[in-house]
Amino acid sequence: MQFKEIIGQDKIKQQLVQTVTENRISHAQLFLSPIGSGALPLAIAYAQYINCLNRNGNDSCGECSCCRKYEKLIHPDLHFSYPFFASASTKIAVDVLDEWRNMLLHDPYVDIDIWRSKLDAANKQANIPIAECHDIIKKLSYKAFEAETKVLIMWLPEYLDKAGNALLKLIEEPPANTLFILIAQSQEQILTTILSRTQIVKIPKLTNQEVTEYLLNTSGLTTNQAVDYSFLADGNLIEAKALAADTQSDSSGTFTAWLRMGFGNRVPDLIDFTDEVAKWGRENQKNFLRYGVNYLRECCLILSGADDLVKLPPLTLDTAKKLTTHVLTLPMAEAIIGELEKAHYHIERNANPKILFLDVSLQLVKIIKFKTLPQGTQYIYN
Structure with a gap:
């Protein structure tokens, strides 16, 4: 995923690019943003830009071997962690990795309800259990396969319980060339021990104009309808898409x-x-x-x-x-x-x-x- 594919957030994109060009990438970053603002695709684009073999001044090339694998979310040095619904067949995040990839390849603007709909959730509660934390430690202990930097993107660390403290030493003193990107919606719900070990990157909600332009370009709405839906969504692109699909x-x-x-x-x-x-x-x-x-x-x-x-x-x-x-x-x-x-x-x-x-x-x-x-x-x- 490239920066140019992400709606708005031009200031944040420039800030992230600058951290790479000036070689001051923090090894543990917390992307804090409202729902539907694009933090998850932004994190993927950032990781791709860091590892791109032929990046330009503002974006990854999209053509090198690394970019092609990132586009399909199959790069061996790109790892994901996310809440899931544990069962006898699902004990760690990689057990539902295919569902995760298919969801993001279809549309990277997602929330927990969309993710829940892709899984057999029943009445279970989503979380990131201790078994997942141990798997993260194991994966990141290996050397990088191809890229210069291994990247772990953890979506919604709010779902870590106290078992998340198992990650503290890894986050504070990670192996060489390892990047953690945590993507959260509520700072108050994150373990303070983890919060204190990350650099916070605040991502604002999208402007009404950005959402309006997106709806006009993709949904075939009239200008009045696009303006109304962007106002109602209040910067949440997921909500704006749902409104456009539900009513005219x-x-x-x-x-x-x-x-x-x-x-x-x-x-x-x-x-x-x-x-x-x-x-x-x-x-x-x-x-x-x-x-x-x-x-x-x-x-x-x-x-x-x-x-x-x-x-x-x-x-x-x-x-x-x-x-x-x-x-x-x-x-x-x-x-x-x-x-x-x-x-x-x-x-x-x-x-x-x-x-x-x-x-x-x-x-x-x-x-x-x-x-x-x-x-x-x-x-x-x-």
Whole structure:
């Protein structure tokens, strides 16, 4: 995998390349990033760049024998460790290496739920057990077969239990030309003994613009749809792909139209809207409600005078400013968010969507048109 194949993260790519050109590669690095930001493919591209036989100034060549093996994830000096579901036939990570490779070759942007779907998980808990730690020690004790640097990429070290302390000496004093790259999402869940022995590389979430451009180039969405989904995904490319696959609706236009129906007390239109939403399917209904929650939270920022923090795209932002100027107040927005979150909770638990969305629609009328807020909420006039 090459750096050019990874979405965004230009600053991090430049930083990683610089560590190689200046010969200051830390032997144990922790890539800390939000879900869907591309830390795993970035780590693979970094390892490939380090071992490339003909690397250029910014990327690996992609053509040498090392790069060709890295592209197929079969280089003998590239090792992976990851959470798995132990069983009689699966005791160490290499026992499910084929499934791991096939998943990454299909799409390297993955999370634990995607990985779980590739395995026979049943009701088991994923972890990285002591047997895996011993196998890591064994593998890294051997000399490199071909490359100058042996690389171990450990995905989600949060799943190491206390048995992970078996790796401490190896991480602190590794064999010559050995590189550890740990890829984590939550710094607090990592063993402090391991955390103290690594150099942290913080990888930011993708920008909405980067996600939008990716969706426009790969999914055939309209610009409005791509903008809506990137806003809803909030930098998580995995989530953005799932949204693009699940629905083709215009979330922004549909949601603001729904608010206007409530403000206008247009009950017949709300009933028609409810009938339409009931046909969407539960995932699309949940996505719509989540979009509404995120949209109204941005409106709350506008109402609080924190316009600089708002992430809405220009056209949607104009609509939000009109709503906050003429219709919404902060307590009203908070009350509607509460109703949407409750609706999302009940949709997940198989509530009847027609009844549920009709109830929420009537709550919108009460909150927006008649300014009747839930008990305990104080209404503040504009």
